[in-house]
Amino acid sequence: MEVKSLNRNIIQRLFGTSETKLPKDKSCWSYKDGKVIIDLTKVPELSKHYGAIRLEGKDMPNRLLVIRGNDEFFYAFKNHCTHRQRRLDPVPGTDTVQCCSVGKSTFDFGGLKLSGAAQADIKTYAVTKKDNILTVLVN
Numbered sequence: 001m002e003v004k005s006l007n008r009n010i011i012q013r014l015f016g017t018s019e020t021k022l023p024k025d026k027s028c029w030s031y032k033d034g035k036v037i038i039d040l041t042k043v044p045e046l047s048k049h050y051g052a053i054r055l056e057g058k059d060m061p062n063r064l065l066v067i068r069g070n071d072e073f074f075y076a077f078k079n080h081c082t083h084r085q086r087r088l089d090p091v092p093g094t095d096t097v098q099c100c101s102v103g104k105s106t107f108d109f110g111g112l113k114l115s116g117a118a119q120a121d122i123k124t125y126a127v128t129k130k131d132n133i134l135t136v137l138v139n
């Protein structure tokens with residue numbers, strides 16, 4: 001698989017500023033008992049291919065990155081690069097996610113490391129969709 005890089009400037013990479021934002025409507029998701037529930041009617045960010053949000057807080061044990069793939073499926077990742085724990089972003093047009101830092105570690109949608117400074121794969125989580133509700137099992 002060809003690895004492409006997100007077009008980020010050196011300041012963004014040095015500070016590890018991710019491109020993916022928190023959802024505009026913070027009420028779109030909840031976390032309880034190892035499950036993240038996302039109401040897609042409140043998340044326009046996930047209405048297009050390679051759209052993404054990052055979810056943090058609400059007593060969830062790890063940061064989460066959720067992406068709508070190019071195949072109508074949704075993908076969820078522990079949002080910690082295995083190099084130095086920086087955040088990840090989707091690389092539009094590819095089924096990969098990339099660390100926002102200088103090392104640009106890149107992983108496929110299965111979490112497999114493809115390139116970069118990271119020494120290990122990243123964790124992925126199962127996502128199911130029923131009507132407009134996504135459920136991510138993060139345990």
Ligand code: FES
Nearest residue numbers: 081083084099103
């Ligand atoms: S923290 Fe991800 S490549 Fe360094």
